[in-house]
Amino acid sequence: MLDQKMVKCLTDKASWVRQETLSIHQAAQETRLASSLSAVEIFVVLYYGRLLKFKPNEPDWEGRDRFLISKGHGSISLYPILADQGYFNKKELNRVCREGSFLGGIPDPTIPGFEAVNGSLGHGLGVACGVSLALKRKKRKEKVFVLLGDGELYEGSVWEAVMFAGEHKLDNLIVILDNNKICMLDYCRNILNLEPLDKKFKVFNWHVKSVNGHDIYQLFRTLTNLRNGKSDKPKLLIANTVKGKGVSTLECDPLSHIRSLNAEEVDKAIAELK
Amino acid sequence: MKNLQERMRDVFLEQIYNRMHDDDRLFIVTADFGSPVLDKLRKDFTERIVNVGIAEQNLINISTGLALEGYIVYAYAIIPFLTMRAYEQIRNNLSLLAQIKEMNINLIGVGAGLSYDMSGPSHCALEDICIMRTLPNICIFSPSDCVLTKTFINYSIENKRPKYMRLDAKPMPNIYKDENMLDINKGFCKLVEGKEVCMVSTGFMTHTALKVANKLMKEGIHIGLIDIFMIRPIDERMLFEELSKYNCVVTLEEAFINKGGLDSFIASILDTRKSKISLRRMGFGDKYVFDIGSRDYLHKLNGLDDVSVTRSIKDELL
Numbered sequence: 001m002l003d004q005k006m007v008k009c010l011t012d013k014a015s016w017v018r019q020e021t022l023s024i025h026q027a028a029q030e031t032r033l034a035s036s037l038s039a040v041e042i043f044v045v046l047y048y049g050r051l052l053k054f055k056p057n058e059p060d061w062e063g064r065d066r067f068l069i070s071k072g073h074g075s076i077s078l079y080p081i082l083a084d085q086g087y088f089n090k091k092e093l094n095r096v097c098r099e100g101s102f103l104g105g106i107p108d109p110t111i112p113g114f115e116a117v118n119g120s121l122g123h124g125l126g127v128a129c130g131v132s133l134a135l136k137r138k139k140r141k142e143k144v145f146v147l148l149g150d151g152e153l154y155e156g157s158v159w160e161a162v163m164f165a166g167e168h169k170l171d172n173l174i175v176i177l178d179n180n181k182i183c184m185l186d187y188c189r190n191i192l193n194l195e196p197l198d199k200k201f202k203v204f205n206w207h208v209k210s211v212n213g214h215d216i217y218q219l220f221r222t223l224t225n226l227r228n229g230k231s232d233k234p235k236l237l238i239a240n241t242v243k244g245k246g247v248s249t250l251e252c253d254p255l256s257h258i259r260s261l262n263a264e265e266v267d268k269a270i271a272e273l274k
Numbered sequence: 275m276k277n278l279q280e281r282m283r284d285v286f287l288e289q290i291y292n293r294m295h296d297d298d299r300l301f302i303v304t305a306d307f308g309s310p311v312l313d314k315l316r317k318d319f320t321e322r323i324v325n326v327g328i329a330e331q332n333l334i335n336i337s338t339g340l341a342l343e344g345y346i347v348y349a350y351a352i353i354p355f356l357t358m359r360a361y362e363q364i365r366n367n368l369s370l371l372a373q374i375k376e377m378n379i380n381l382i383g384v385g386a387g388l389s390y391d392m393s394g395p396s397h398c399a400l401e402d403i404c405i406m407r408t409l410p411n412i413c414i415f416s417p418s419d420c421v422l423t424k425t426f427i428n429y430s431i432e433n434k435r436p437k438y439m440r441l442d443a444k445p446m447p448n449i450y451k452d453e454n455m456l457d458i459n460k461g462f463c464k465l466v467e468g469k470e471v472c473m474v475s476t477g478f479m480t481h482t483a484l485k486v487a488n489k490l491m492k493e494g495i496h497i498g499l500i501d502i503f504m505i506r507p508i509d510e511r512m513l514f515e516e517l518s519k520y521n522c523v524v525t526l527e528e529a530f531i532n533k534g535g536l537d538s539f540i541a542s543i544l545d546t547r548k549s550k551i552s553l554r555r556m557g558f559g560d561k562y563v564f565d566i567g568s569r570d571y572l573h574k575l576n577g578l579d580d581v582s583v584t585r586s587i588k589d590e591l592l
Contacts, residue, residue, distance in 0.1 A: 109374050116342070117366045126332045127367060130339015137301075137321055138343070157363070160332035168324075 002220050010216045014044045018246045019270050020080035026266040028097035030105040034244035034256035035074030038180040039147060042239055045219045047081050056086035059112040065142050066131050068115050070124020071149030071178060072106045079103055087113040122155025129161050132170040143227060146175045151183040153194055165234040166205030173234040174226050180243035184257045197238055207231040213239025246273055282441035283384045285420040287311035289427035290348055294319050301340050305333040305351040330355045334363035341377040346431055353383035353399040353440060357406060368436040369409040378434040386477050387528025389443035391569040395562040403505060404534035406438050413437040414505040418480035421450035422503050429458050442478050461508030464516055468498030471591050475526040476502045476536050483526050485580035495592060505539060514543055517551060522591050524554045531557035
């Protein structure tokens with residue numbers, strides 16, 4: 001388990017990732033800022049907490065845990081982490097969305113560290129189920145992690161995969177739901193209420209846990225337990241998050257998904273984080 | 275006639291079944307679509323067949339995941355649901371991803387054209403060649419008989435890319451005698467050498483075209499016939515060489531015309547080479563078929579039976 005020192009270290013990393021993400025957004029307004037900010041602690045715990053097995057110099061290493069990002073639009077905050085881990089040069093972070101760069105507004109699988117196409121919502125979980133099934137059939141021990149957005153739960157294909165994973169007892173599958181509760185135009189509860197999410201997954205034969213998705217200690221502890229646990233079911237961690245977390249002007253805005261911050265607002269937001 | 279009762283799906287699934295004994299990379303995913311061979315396969319290879327239920331989107335997604343981990347995947351479903359319900363999954367997870375990662379997925383669609391005649395327009399497939407041609411990186415195989423269908427098994431294992439195979443649902447006689455004589459990489463086969471006019475057909479319509487060629491031959495009129503069984507990739511240079519022997523090409527397909535199907539493909543070959551060969555397109559017009567009746571009856575209604583096609587060619591082109 002994490003000691004106080006490690007929690008502090010990962011908390012500092014999360015702050016650094018937010019600042020880097022804001023800097024990327026400052027230069028590339030096309031990036032979805034608020035969605036990327038809600039998942040920061042999830043990424044930090046997975047990569048810096050070493051809950052994922054990976055080799056940056058060998059992205060297709062067979063022994064890696066597979067990590068599929070299903071909410072691709074909200075993973076700009078993964079760019080600084082992948083660069084910091086050595087997947088690509090940090091200088092590339094200054095070139096996001098520029099001509100000739102390989103880092104776009106929505107990551108694609110040409111980027112080392114990204115497994116599949118993730119721009120369109122509702123695909124990631126089904127693909128991950130196929131990967132999980134393949135690893136189980138080959139009796140391999142690697143885990144399959146998925147980052148799912150709550151907004152994409154409106155896609156029917158997600159539930160086709162939820163049903164499949166429960167039926168086939170894909171116990172090597174760990175899904176983290178970035179439950180930031182806001183879609184593009186409104187709170188989910190005002191569109192079609194998704195709750196109670198835990199009960200919905202449980203009746204499909206999933207093992208479900210919930211945590212505060214910004215609490216490093218809780219995230220690390222629960223994910224570690226899910227990774228090492230004996231349950232023969234697929235696992236869902238509902239990470240209750242705040243869309244736009246860390247930037248006060250975004251945090252309470254139901255339209256934060258489509259909001260871009262101007263240069264001055266970004267500078268102010270970075271100063272808030274320091 | 276020999277092999278009259280053979281169905282393409284049974285012939286192909288039998289090939290997969292035979293290969294699964296000594297190749298543990300083969301994996302079948304079905305969207306609750308069956309066949310007698312599949313029952314046998316399910317019994318003998320419980321670990322390498324999975325039924326996702328009536329869920330074509332998940333069929334493609336599960337197949338993608340399996341293929342990313344190195345399996346040679348056969349995704350099996352009825353054509354309109356396989357290609358159209360799951361079109362975006364095919365676009366993103368096969369067409370797009372295969373440009374970056376090696377993936378061997380074979381979409382095995384059953385029910386080309388009007389082969390599900392009695393089930394009505396929801397089950398018929400008049401759009402599939404067109405929409406699948408639109409997607410880069412996907413091979414399109416459109417066999418006209420079971421001999422050709424058999425040849426695809428080696429191709430499907432050896433070529434590590436997404437492929438779409440459109441199979442007829444009905445049993446039909448064989449056109450080809452020996453699979454060893456076929457060059458699958460060429461993509462087409464000249465069935466009849468003729469003069470002036472050449473028919474170019476695919477799938478079931480090659481049987482109609484053969485009848486037309488034979489009818490005319492009895493009248494002393496010799497028109498050519500080319501069967502296109504691989505719409506992509508195909509040896510365009512060799513195909514154009516064959517077409518260049520004629521003044522007029524007639525495309526025959528059980529599909530909408532002027533929308534990107536076989537006719538559009540042939541048109542682009544002629545156009546690219548600034549050819550003066552005239553093109554007559556035969557197929558279905560810009561509307562669905564709601565009439566009830568057998569495939570032959572529906573073809574008659576739409577001028578696509580052998581008698582109507584023969585008359586059209588004689589009246590318009592000879």
